[in-house]
Amino acid sequence: MMRLDPPDTREVDYSKTRNNVTNWFDTEYSKYQRLANIPVISSVRLSLAPKGTASANSVEDMNVNRANAKQVLEFVDAILDTLDDRYKTIIKSLYIQGSQNWQVAERLGYGTTSYGIIKNKACALFAQTMDITAGTQLTAYKDQE
Template sequence: MKLDTPETREINYIQTKKNVIKWFDVEYSKYQRLASLPLLPNNTLSLAPARSTAHANNVEDRTVARTNAKQVLEFINAILDTLDERHKIIIKCRYIQKMTMWQVCEMIALERSQTTLEHRKACYEFARTLDMTAGTNLVAYKETSDNER
């Protein structure tokens, strides 16, 4: 068993948070839309040859995309379940339920400055877990100059 070497680069929490925000705004919302598409009636999915198979293929493609989107959303929920409870609440409230920051402060019973710090940590924890499991690159690192090396 080979273990990965520990990461020695300094984490850029602000950029990581921006990456997570963008991921939820673009990717997560896309999967939510796809997963909520209505299924077409079963009679449109037929294996029998039809005059035009383009419609049947389109229906099948949409069904596959919808199923995949549902699996992605389930996967994200599983990732959220692995996070620290406070971090899980922050991510769900801010990016899935679209609550304001003051509402999140009330939910986790912290002042704004403490919530901001926890928010950055939550984004990092989510990003790191998604990077490890799905191969995304949400965690950002600070640039080091040649003098610092």
């Protein structure tokens, strides 16, 4: 029998959640993007470590890291595909393509206030989906009294 969790009644802290999502894309996602774009290296052993240091950067490790990074990027794409088109456009444009807020608002035809509300919702939905599926802790909640 399927078990559903009771609804989460905690109030989302949109500002903190948005900051968490921004920081995650700036640090983690960009790291995976860089790793995923490292060219495949064949059997030549590459070590930039000074002589005498044990090098854990074997070609196999590097290729595994690269493959893992590509999977992470695909996973994030799959999560974005579950979101409403507006939300997906906001997250992709801002955090992956590097657009400015005003450019995204203009593209979607929103004024500043409406855009801010929709951007918060987009970040919250992305964060909650990442938290459930990947075990991140991007969603912030207001303190319960």
